[in-house]
Amino acid sequence: MKEIVVISGKGGTGKTSLVAAFASLAQNAVLADCDVDAADLHLILKPDVRETHDFSGGKLARIGADKCIGCGECERVCRFEAVLLNGPGNELVTRTCTIDPVACEGCGVCVQFCPVDAIDFEDAINGRWFVSETRFGPMVHARLGAAEENSGKLVSLIRKQARRIAGEGVGANDDSPLLLVDGSPGIGCPVIASITGADLVLVVTEPTLSGRHDLDRVAQLTAHFDIPTAVCVNKWDINPDVTGAIEAGARDKGLVFAGRIDYDPAVTNAQVAEKTIIEYARNRTAAQVVSVWSVITDFLKTTK
């Protein structure tokens, strides 16, 4: 099994539109949407959900208003400013402590130090994850609740489940199923969770100074984890000079340059029509996407 992860550093470069297009080109791919806090791939792939599971990435503290003596010990030990003295009174005190669930990072230190054992510590439900069927194959995806933590853990879970499905063999005739992963922007915890151990990372960038700056940082990240990396420039014709500089810089760094894709309103129109660019338009842009896909799949054949 080979795994390709598509990321971008900078947001809004067209990563998800490209992943959807690749899904329509791949044979026997399992798809995973690891952009868990702004997941969009489902809007094009229209998954038919077969399984739904709760995701718990950790625990949350909750103070029992009947037991709290308002001593403030929890507030003293909390390093996340999650304790507020705004709870209802009880037989002992006029105000009790409460925990702000948004600020709480589930460390459990308050639970340990509460002198009257007034704090419960239970699994938090941070989101849900799904196993679905799409017109291009199975898909594992998720929805992280608003303001939730643990996106990295959820990403790891999604990849593990997608690998399991790919390992079971999507098509009995194909002995090398492909895992195609839509990652998230940035270089932080969910991105690291998306790329570690992948066979290839494709960075989709755009020919802007911001795109170039963010590509540099994300390329440092993939180098840090020693993952083979390819780069393509979307909307390349907005600034041909910057595109040229990105291409030259990528080759200098030993990255695979996978191609250029036009700035084409058909890409947005395809999104509105809930189709991939490959399904929507048999035009030059679609041909460029096919070319990028063949460069990266050819490269993948050379990896172990």
Added chain:
Amino acid sequence: MILAVASGKGGTGKTTVATNLAKVCAAAGKPTQYLDCDVEEPNGHIFLKPQIDRREEVTVEVPQVDAAKCIGCGRCGQICQYSAIVCIGEKVLTFEQLCHSCGGCWLVCPAEAIERKPLRIGEIETGWAGPLGFVSGRLEIGHVRTPSLIRSVKRHIQSDRLAIVDVPPGTSCPVVAAIKGVDFVLLVTEPTPFGLNDLKLAIALVREMKLPFAVAINRDGIGDDRTQAYCETEGVEIVVRIPDDRRIAQVYSAGQMIVDALPEYTERFGDLATRLGAL
């Protein structure tokens, strides 16, 4: 006033709106600072081209175990919820990258065998772009303490200035850290299905945090009219529209400010500042 410029979806024009708004406010004589809290991929400096006066290192505290003092009781490993400190037999291993700096391990250690050690997670640059104060965080490659660094950037907010906070994309903990305690959130979106889907998630977040907010539509004219319809149904105010103009994309690509290169848009950012009560 602290004004956060956020978006669920990346690449909708958050930094464009934040930097142009900050520049217009500062140019109008309002004491203003711009704070780049998109610390994983900070881009504000590309457009504002600030003179940097100061760089400071940002560290967090992580445990360091003194094996000579450790009595092998295992209590540090039991309290740690992040597997950042693990006891195998009488040996204690630490994994700094997993640590949240909650302090649990050194608080429970009965032998005072755990010291706090600083771990560098990034740096903060401060300076000036003309009259505009500039603050920007930059996360160290391979590190994950994004919310901690964002909180450090926000400690530079000066209460006597208008603060414009450039927020990272998404809806999870880094965004929470960036918008906690602000007075108003401007959500920048684009009128496409992806933009709308992520706008709904962002609205759910700001509502959960009980923050007042409004929407800015960038690249107005592309996509469809579902974003407009959604905002009408939900009673969400659209405070500015920036048209889909290829010249803006080109100006942006070269790292220029819209208000400098395309002055016909200056009034629009001035109006936006007035509408938000920033001017």
